[in-house]
Amino acid sequence: MRKTELQRFRKLLEAEKERVVKSMTQHEKIIRGQDGESGGPTRGHSNHLADQGTDEYQYEATIHTANTEGRYLYHIEEALARIEDGSYGKCERCQGKIAMDRLKALPHARLCIECKEKEEEGAV
Ligand SMILES: [Zn+2]
Incomplete structure (x- = not known):
């Protein structure tokens, strides 16, 4: 592969990595916030079981997304390493x-x- 092409893929991968890392940080905050502080506008009056169910579902979905992102990030980092060692x-x-x-x-x-x-x- 030509050097200019490799550079292009590296840029692409680095931009993607940055995007995933940002998104993961966001999700980690949500996951940690869940068992941390009480309060927050939805927590105060959680007499609505339906609302709680939705919260729980979203929590699960967030964890799932975070896991998927973690794997994806790993693959991106592997690809960047392959660009470095010339096997990309x-x-x-x-x-x-x-x-x-x-x-x-x-x-x-x-x-x-x-x-x-x-x-x-x-x-x-
Ligand atoms: Zn093959």
Whole structure:
């Protein structure tokens, strides 16, 4: 891959990383706030069971999102490391080239489309 292309992917990944980190910080605040301070406009009069149910659901959803983001962040960091060591754009399984279109759609991809499909089928 050409250097200019690598730079472009690095920028893309770094911007994405920043976005995910910000979002994660936000979610962590929500998760921590939940078992921390009492108060807040919704907490004061929680006689409404329905409201509480919604809160709980949102809490679960937030944790789920935070977990997904954590994994995603890991993949982004891995991709950045691969740019550093020069293995970016190479499939981890077959060592073939990952198609440019695939990388553009999914800059943190670590498998080519053929290997990814095989992995999803479970035929490893
Ligand atoms: Zn492959």
